[in-house]
Amino acid sequence: MSNTKRKSGLGQLLIPLVALGILLLFNLIRDPGFYSIGIAVNNSGNKVLTGNVISIIDSASELAIIAMGMTLVTAACGGQDISVGAVGTIAGSIFVQTLKACSAINIGTVLLAILACCAVAILFKAFNGVLVAVFRIQPMIATLILYSCGRSIAYWIVGSATPQIDSPIISAMGMTIPGVPVPTPIFGVVLVGLILTVIFKFTNLRLYTESVGVNQGAARLNGINPIAIKLLSFVILGMCVAAAGVIGTCRMGQVSHKTLLIDIEMDAILAVAIGGNNLGGGRFKISGSILGAYIIQMLTTTLLAMRVDPVNIKAYKAVVIIIIVMAGSPVVKAKLAQLWQRIRPETASAAIGKGVN
Amino acid sequence: MKKLFALVLALMLCASLAIVAHADEPIKVGIINLDPAESGYREANVNDLHAVFTAENGYDARFVTAPTADLQLQAANTFITEGVDYILVSAAETTGWDETLEAAKEAGIGVFLFDRMIDCDPELYTAAVVSDMRNEGVTAVAWLESLGLEEYKVLHIQGQLGSAAQIGRSEPLQEKCEADEKWTMVREGTGGDSWDPNEARKIAEAAINAGEDFNIVYAENDGMAQGVVAALDASGITHGVNGDVIVMGFDCNKWALRELLAGNWNYDGQCSPFQAALIDQMIKTLQAGGEIEGLNELKQIINEEKGFDARTITEEDIATYGLGE
Structure with missing residues (x-):
């Protein structure tokens, strides 16, 4: 049983891994210097790692974190939350306002601010969760509310254009900790990933979430409360969103309510899809979504390195993404499986199983 | 006759009342x-x-x-x-x-x-x-020229395209880059309608990722200059008075002038x-x-407006000319 499960899991990751491999190869042929990594000293006197690879892993941090939470909501509810960017901005605003209300910025007040913004983000996400789980409103409609008004709420919270927070702790959180050349946001991704891994390791949340996603009625009959599971997925997404909001705010040392985490909801959904997860809910693989996030960022950075105008990047990205998503579609998969069967008849049975699944 | 006189008087009274009322x-x-x-x-x-x-x-x-x-x-x-x-x-x-x-x-x-x-x-x-937005641009470009650099490789972050502030601050720089062979425009981008710091950061990241070499950041407001600086810090590129890249902003927010005083930026143009x-x-x-x-x-x-140089700015300037807190 465990053997077949692992096989089907790898199958899910096949397309994103191949896509990543092609991107890596493409850049290697285009310009091997793309992968060069250096060390430099910035204005604060900190050593920082430089190079496109570091830039990709660093810039994708917020997206990777939100994609993790989005995977869970997708699996449990069979729909997506499109208000992650807006609520992330609210979280960032709360973070800034809490620090401004405190007399000084030190480890204690920063922790307090993180707690405060986590609480608020969870509250907002729980609001979405109640609409989806209790009132059974379609997730996209339910989250459209905060998607449209979230950024205005963020502006009310901060009450000014771009409030600044200036402190060594903030820049350590958004860029690099003195003495550690690796960008701090990367540790944020690792931390959130670890927390989720521990949760899945020691609870039955994965099983419960998948069963609610696959068949809500059957799950209920087996003693699982679908409302609680769905709400919980939104609460976890809330934590992820708060983490992304804090990272985004610390990067700039300010919160800009109009553009912090802008368009990240679409990229996050895309990351979930590229990761081979079914957007209709059910079984999921968070590692796939994380891979998806890095693929999206790698695509952006590759295009930038090719000096494509940032304004036109979305169009180029769209073309590549269509190809990746098409390659992962059931129809194409079945066709590929047929093709495989013709070439290697003896291994056909496993491949067909994959294609139908 | 008497009636007519009374009527005229009454009319005048009304008119004067109306005038008084209007003034209030x-x-x-x-x-x-x-x-x-x-x-x-x-x-x-x-x-x-x-x-x-x-x-x-x-x-x-x-x-x-x-x-x-x-x-x-x-x-x-x-x-x-x-x-x-x-x-x-x-x-x-x-x-x-x-x-x-x-x-x-x-x-x-x-x-x-x-x-x-x-x-x-x-x-x-x-x-x-x-x-006089054009004068703000002219002053900034003249200041830049007074540095006497051998090469001017400019990363230009524009404001809301088509606004008087953007046109006034952009044109003197663009004209200079066309006229003088020592001046090159490495990359030009806009922070959009909201003069956005995040957009500015993305443009700077794009330039850095593409391996473009620049030694001047000419950002048309303070927020966008800060966005670029965030990208520079993340990539280990030094900036400011003792750095490799010269950072210029406009508006003279207090926090921006403090960056000047700390030597992290080089120039800020006033806009009252x-x-x-x-x-x-x-x-x-x-x-x-x-x-x-x-x-x-x-x-x-x-x-009337002026520009501030990081090497000469004082706490007093910040208190007098700085905006916000």
Whole structure:
């Protein structure tokens, strides 16, 4: 049983891994210097790692974190939350306002601010969760509310254009900790990933979430409360969103309510899809979504390195993404499986199983 | 005869009453501004207007803040229909105002431009209280030239395209880059309608990722300069007085001037957001039947502005010229 499960899991990751491999190869042929990594000293006197690879892993941090939470909501509810960017901005605003209300910025007040913004983000996400789980409103409609008004709420919270927070702790959180050349946001991704891994390791949340996603009625009959599971997925997404909001705010040392985490909801959904997860809910693989996030960022950075105008990047990205998503579609998969069967008849049975699944 | 005399007297009384009543009535003004959330500059500007055009000061003021030209025009047309006495505008775009301003003129409404000029016949407005944006650009470019660098490789972050501030600050730099072979424009991008720091950061990241070599960042407001600086810090590129890259901003927010004082930036160009008091004076003069004096051929009154150098700025400068907190 465990053997077949692992096989089907790898199958899910096949397309994103191949896509990543092609991107890596493409850049290697285009310009091997793309992968060069250096060390430099910035204005604060900190050593920082430089190079496109570091830039990709660093810039994708917020997206990777939100994609993790989005995977869970997708699996449990069979729909997506499109208000992650807006609520992330609210979280960032709360973070800034809490620090401004405190007399000084030190480890204690920063922790307090993180707690405060986590609480608020969870509250907002729980609001979405109640609409989806209790009132059974379609997730996209339910989250459209905060998607449209979230950024205005963020502006009310901060009450000014771009409030600044200036402190060594903030820049350590958004860029690099003195003495550690690796960008701090990367540790944020690792931390959130670890927390989720521990949760899945020691609870039955994965099983419960998948069963609610696959068949809500059957799950209920087996003693699982679908409302609680769905709400919980939104609460976890809330934590992820708060983490992304804090990272985004610390990067700039300010919160800009109009553009912090802008368009990240679409990229996050895309990351979930590229990761081979079914957007209709059910079984999921968070590692796939994380891979998806890095693929999206790698695509952006590759295009930038090719000096494509940032304004036109979305169009180029769209073309590549269509190809990746098409390659992962059931129809194409079945066709590929047929093709495989013709070439290697003896291994056909496993491949067909994959294609139908 | 007696009756006629009485009638005339009564009429005169009515007329004088009406005049007295009219003098007591607040002056109706419609103020069209940009979104205060745009920048520290705009916030200071909106607050300044709110502080001057108050009921205590004899005004019945209506405020509209709209980020785009079409919303602003809508607001102006509403004000004309409602019949205000004066309209004050800081235009999102320099063109497209002729029809609306003509309608205002026909309705006998006085129009004051503040902060940003509009590209139209000066007959269509009463006066303009503006910054000489072009002069801000010229001053900044002259300062840059005075450094006597061997090469000028510029990363240019523009503001809202088409706005007077963007055009005024961009053109002197663009002209210099075309005229002087030592000056090259490495990359040009815009922070968009909201002069956005995040957009500016993305442009800088794009330039860094593409391996482009630049030694000057010319950002058309403070927030965008800070966005670029965040990208520089993340990539280990030094900046400021002792750094590899020269950082320039505009607006003179207090926090930005502090960056200058700390040596992280090199230059900040002033742009005064305080026009309300001057306009108030002019309206009061007009109401008293006087005429506005001291206007140039474009009917402008120019706010005086300067630029600050990180090597010479003082705490006192920050207290005097800095905006915000």
